[in-house]
Amino acid sequence: MTRSTTVRDWIAPPPPGTAPLTDPRTRRLVGLEVLVVLSVTLGLSAVRSGLSLLDALLQPVPLNEQQVALNAPAAELGLIDLALQLTRVLQLVGWGALGAYLLLRAGFAMRDVGLDRRRPGRDALGSAGLAALIGIPGLGLYLFARAIGVSVTIAPTTLDDTWWRVPVLLASAAANSWAEEVVMVAYLITRLRQLGWSENRSLLVQALLRGSYHLYQGLGGFVGNIVMGLVFGRVWQRTNRLWMLVGGHALIDIVAFLGYAALSGHVSWLP
Template sequence: MGWEIGIVLALSLGRSGVYAIVDLIEKITRAPLRDQVTTLNPPLAPRPLFDLTYQLLGIGFALVPVLLVFHLLWIHGRNPFRTFGLDLRRPARDLGWGALLFLAMGLGTLLVYAVGRSAGVTTAVVGSAMNEHWWTTPVLILSALRHSLLEEVIVVAWLIDRLSYLQRLRSGVHSAGTSGAFWPVNPWAVVVISSLVRASYHLYQGLGPGIGNLVMGLVFAVFYLKYRRVMPLVVAHLLLDVAGFVGYPLLAQLGWFGT
């Protein structure tokens, strides 16, 4: 189980966390963070057709680790959609919780970003530097969906499930809940680990986003442990990223980003 956790993270967001830490160190030793810019969605090729191709390939291959964790659960006789609460059994409630989390986390994100920029510990963030084409907005929405699925499924639902299972095995307890998922012996341990992983792969933007995503990770992990549904978290994350990517020009004009 430990190897499974390590391998999946090394193929996905754990690897991103390592690169983000190295990137942060490189930025700090190069120039003050307040003078640097981080672009979240850069163009990938000068010619539009190849830019679109590379963008779609990047989105598709980035979701492979999600398919991997689904497969790992499925071969052990567990339905990942039911186990993680990534289904349409409660659409109204999921959308409602997702919208509330989006509002709370969105306001918190803007505040942390503003404070981080003022303190000089956060780079200027550009939500998108892609050229305007007919496919730009759809690709940015797909990019937001990629991030929401990848992060919430792996760092929250799957990682908490696996860490909880591992704690049960090490403590010699072999009883499962009705959904087949093992409840954590020490829930705060898995909450903290999940939150630290989330914070790590945002450090390339500076210390402010790392702290902000640590808090977001704590809230999302506690929510998941309480309700055992990742769908509201996916909805909230999707709305946050769509606002940041597609709505970046408006936010920049208001002075929130890129300043």
């Protein structure tokens, strides 16, 4: 008789050090650390995003007639705007660096979470596959959600056509992907493993949190990013390759940011 397949059969062996912690004080400190990290990074973004959606729903204008810009001007003077855009990029890089640093302090090497250069070719192919798997259906979901009135109109960029627009959009895409995948996947799931959470429970929590800090986009962004979180998180659990996720996420954002900048106003199907 063949053995039935379980969740563990689909999960890569966790790196050393991820066994559930037994010391009560250490468990409390790790739990507190997780709450602190989320409160200053993407968890706080989820709260702001939920409030933003509530405000949008209370407006007299229908949700799909309201617009949200992902990369918007932050100042009137061009060089100050550039500085503010780069400050936002630096903040995101710092969020991801915080998650990576805390894992290092906890005794994990970056190779333990898939941030190494052992498989650049396979990581690049995996990134392209993930980008296609999530990006193409994600665009369809957004257009459908907007058509039925449960999503705002998303403008990936409203930056002026300046010499620094493309570099800033590329940097923003890279910083978004770095912050989200390091904090949500590598850091959060690793710490939840140490607290004794199951792989499925950890996966679901990080996916729901990922969807929550995209609530400002409406129901489409919420559902789409939950699906993305489930897929990306499970891929990491199976392969333990974080660069694959960072690359895939960055490709999705790059296509969205630069594609919108190039096509906006030139094609009828793009709001």
